[in-house]
Amino acid sequence: MTSPAIRIEGLTKSFKDVHVLRGIDLTVEPGTVVALLGSNGAGKTTLVRILSTLVKADAGTATVHGFDVAGSPAEVRESISLTGQFAAVDEVLSGRENLVLVARLRHLPHPAEIADGLLDRFGLTEAGRRRAGTYSGGMRRRLDIAMSLIGDPPVIFLDEPTTGLDPQARIEVWETIRGLAASGTTVLLTTQYLDEAEQLADRIAILHEGTIIQNGTLAELKRLLPPARVEYVEKQPSLEDVFLALVGQEGDRS
Numbered sequence: 001m002t003s004p005a006i007r008i009e010g011l012t013k014s015f016k017d018v019h020v021l022r023g024i025d026l027t028v029e030p031g032t033v034v035a036l037l038g039s040n041g042a043g044k045t046t047l048v049r050i051l052s053t054l055v056k057a058d059a060g061t062a063t064v065h066g067f068d069v070a071g072s073p074a075e076v077r078e079s080i081s082l083t084g085q086f087a088a089v090d091e092v093l094s095g096r097e098n099l100v101l102v103a104r105l106r107h108l109p110h111p112a113e114i115a116d117g118l119l120d121r122f123g124l125t126e127a128g129r130r131r132a133g134t135y136s137g138g139m140r141r142r143l144d145i146a147m148s149l150i151g152d153p154p155v156i157f158l159d160e161p162t163t164g165l166d167p168q169a170r171i172e173v174w175e176t177i178r179g180l181a182a183s184g185t186t187v188l189l190t191t192q193y194l195d196e197a198e199q200l201a202d203r204i205a206i207l208h209e210g211t212i213i214q215n216g217t218l219a220e221l222k223r224l225l226p227p228a229r230v231e232y233v234e235k236q237p238s239l240e241d242v243f244l245a246l247v248g249q250e251g252d253r254s
């Protein structure tokens with residue numbers, strides 16, 4: 001039996017009289033991708049910030065990689081990385097310098113090799129020596145995720161990894177996240193996009209009015225609705241299909 005990567009029990013958090021989290025229970029098994037789905041203001045970022053020790057809960061417990069977020073915050077921080085809703089990339093530095101900096105801060109040997117390896121893995125080798133301020137949104141987000149992987153944390157939190165990205169860049173980030181999951185990393189991501197959760201998540205947890213109102217696989221969640229009726233419709237391409245067909249899906253975007 002393996003212990004869960006994340007275990008949350010009865011977690012609550014209020015800001016003054018706004019009761020954001022009203023008793024969150026959630027268990028995430030190691031090596032799985034869980035999508036936390038919720039509308040604006042549902043409390044997704046708040047929950048991620050509690051799990052990454054940036055904010056203290058009012059009540060309840062949470063452990064990450066076996067460490068209690070309140071009792072062992074230093075150990076939790078060593079076990080995780082957090083890619084925030086707003087990128088942590090330093091725009092004045094080049095992509096490569098950003099990566100080297102993080103590797104140095106984490107006291108890892110051979111920071112230059114680590115940086116070059118990640119640039120290669122994320123398709124940023126050519127852009128690596130350019131100021132990150134000149135990167136497109138997708139490139140910046142990929143760099144941000146690359147930075148969060150330095151030191152191989154077993155658990156990673158991605159807060160709205162694709163918000164604001166064009167469809168092509170979203171797909172690139174999705175590929176990145178799938179790669180992480182394939183390598184055994186536990187991923188908790190927040191999103192407002194149902195298709196993102198469908199594409200990436202082993203399990204989907206829906207946060208609504210302060211609690212997790214549903215938690216299951218996509219198939220389990222779909223079973224909550226009445227069985228599908230058979231209808232005959234002409235399949236029209238979606239705007240996203242048209243956009244991707246016109247713009248093309250591959251190619252070096254640096």
Ligand SMILES: Nc1ncnc2c1ncn2[C@@H]1O[C@H](COP(=O)(O)OP(=O)(O)OP(=O)(O)O)[C@@H](O)[C@H]1O
Nearest residue numbers: 015018020038039040041042043044045046047192
């Ligand atoms: N430091 C804070 N002080 C006061 N209120 C806060 C603070 N942080 C969050 N809140 C409130 O908590 C609620 C949940 O915010 P949170 O950022 O967790 O939502 P979210 O689900 O991440 O939303 P979004 O999808 O917009 O990112 C909101 O009403 C927000 O205004």
Ligand SMILES: [Mg+2]
Nearest residue numbers: 044045046085
């Ligand atoms: Mg948020």
